[in-house]
Every structure is written in C-alpha cells, then in structure tokens.
Amino acid sequence: MSRGFLAVVGSPRPNSTSGFFAQYLVDGLAGRGWQAQRLSVRTAIRRPERWPELEKAFIEADVVALVTPLYVDSLPAELTLALERLAAARAGRGGRLCAVLNCGFAEARHNDVALDICRLFARDAGLRWAGGLAIGGGGMFAGKPLKDQGGKARHIAAAFDDAIVALDAGQDIPESALQGIRGKAVPTWVYFAMANLSMLIGAAKRGNLFKIGARPYARGD
Template structure:
C-alpha cells in the first residue's frame, strides 16, 4: 500500500467556520496528518456548494488527493442535505472519468445523542458512497455526545477530549502508513466520555436554562396543538 502524500478535508457542517464539532474533529486529524508530512486543504460544505466554481474547486481537490476525509454531524439518522449533495457531485464527477485517480476515503461522524451507535446508518451511507464513487473505503469513526465540543480545538477541551484525541492520533498514524482506521481507534472514539445518565442530566439542565433565557421556562411541557382538530 502506497503511503498518502496529500489529503483533503470536507467539513459537512453548515455552521460558521470555527463553530462546529465536525471542524474540531476533522481539523485535529488534519494537523496530525501534517505532522506525518502530508499536505492538505480544507473545504466547508456550505461554501463549496454555494456556486459551481466553488464546487469545481472541491472536485479538483478530491481529484488531486490521496486521502479524502469527511467530518460531519448526524441529522436525524443521516448526513446533512448539503453534505449528501456534495457527495453526489463527487460520485458523478468520478464516474464520468475513465481512469479516476485512486483515492482513499475516511469518514468521521458525530451526534448529540450520548450513544455513538446512532451514527451507524450514516456511516453505512458513507461506505456506499465510496463504492459508488470508486473510492477505497478506509473506515469510519463514530462519536456520541459531541455537542459540548462545539468549535473549540480539542486541545482546549480538557479531559473530556482525552479519548477523542487518542482515537484520532491512532487513526492519523494508521492513515499516514496507508493502513485502514484501527479497530482500537473506533472503540475508543465510540466510548462515552461521561456516564450517559450524567449527560442526560446536563442536557436537561441546559434545556431548562434555554427556556429561562427565552422566557418560556414554565411552558417547556406545553403542547399547544395537541387537542386541536382540523
């Protein structure tokens, strides 16, 4: 297996630059790949799909890369619409080429649910995309409870990012050698960084705080349309 020299990261979150967990995860992996000598570039899906010229720039970046990395948030049980649209364009672009460049593909999914397995369907979609686009599926990482990270660099996230960093370090080492995502990295990334009961407790507190901030604290359980008929 040839070792990769170039990598392209597509951030599948439409949040502003610097505000997403996807960017924190993908950005850290790209930094570690750079430590191994890979040159890379980053594209944000909201910008890449805004015009044909920018979409063409993304397609060209994938064409010249040895490794394509996608970091995205879970939307219900799938990928965000713009991310799906970007993947469809990449697949169609590569299918139209007689001799498309060999490119390896890895996906990093994160969700707000405490259990990482909610990302399973989305990662299966990524694997199917790889087959349709003629990319070599290198593996996927799945993280739950990603909301607290926001766009904060993982190095600044404290102890809760320890396992995430370890998983990405293992992944970067493997990818730089031309290997697939290690099973150990997958297991570490999927492990909750806090007890699920504690996470749901904190989530409930955050929900009540938002209700108080928006003046609807006493209406959080309201069901205004429950008893209305057509």
C-alpha cells in the same frame, strides 16, 4: 512527491465541531509531510464559483475524510448533494476514504447508518473504505479546537492520533481506534441531567419555564 489529504467538512455551522475535528486531522497529516487541507461543503454548494475548488481537491487527494455532524440519522443535505455530484468525479483514480461522524445524543451508535452511507459512497466513487469514526455527545466538544478540550476528549484525540498514523502508513484505521472513539465522555445519566438542565435554563431565560408542557397546536379531544 507529497501525498494529499482532503477533509470535507459537512457541517453548515461556522466554527463547527466537525471543523475542529477536521483541523486536527489536517494538522496531524501535515506534520507528517502531507499536503493537507479542509474544505467546507457549505461554501462549495452555496457559492457555485467555489465548487470547482472542492471538486479538484477531491479528485486529487490520496485520502479523503468526510467529517460531518449527524442530521436526522443521516448526512446534512448539502453534503448529500456534494457526494451525489462527486461520486463519478474521480473516474477510476484509486484512493482511500474515511469518515468522522459526530452526533448530539450521547451514544455513538446513532451515527452507524450515516457511516454506512459514507462507506457506500466510497464504493460508488471507487475509493477504498478506510474506516468510520463515530462520536457521541458532540455538543460537549463544541466551540474549541480538539487539542484544547482536555480529558473529556482524550478518547477522541487518541483515536485520531492512531488514525493519522495508520493513514500515513497506507493502512485502514485500526479496530482499536474505531472502538475506542465510541466511548462516552460522561455516563448517559450525567449527559441527560446536563441536557435537561440546559433546556430548563433556556426555557427560564425566555420566561417559559412553567409552560414546557404546553401544546398550543394540539387538537381538543
């Protein structure tokens, strides 16, 4: 009987980076004979008739991956709600859980608290923690499948490939993949320059280029 993999996508955005990352893992494990699927927390929470689908898939999966953006140094609210509902759902049925966090800032370490939250969820849900993958500069990988991202995402695809092999073999994600994925796609100063430029262009487009320092709600001294 084939093994089951579920990627739980925590981003509320359509065509999210998390969704593309989840799809890469789904395709990789499906290629190794797994019954692999991804489901959106947004759909399951906002459309109550879709919740049972997520709950059933979560209970039946041999490996679950939480694939999500970082929101305010934590998990998106709908994912938190889903995890609260799912924590007791497996009722002692063993399995494994890993997590893939991506954040907007360049440094992957911003994701570490949220990965700890995922690890503690695994403990509470009775799942073996298989490892947490932390990705910085998530905005650089937006809008396209991971396999079409080119060289800037090579460290992510390589770590995912190693994770797929390990999960397929019943092992935890290797330390080399957990560390390798934390590499920066570009140096921090380049990232800041690009971010500043895109904000200046955004302000200019709205006619606010020379009002960036405005504090209209500040109290007078």
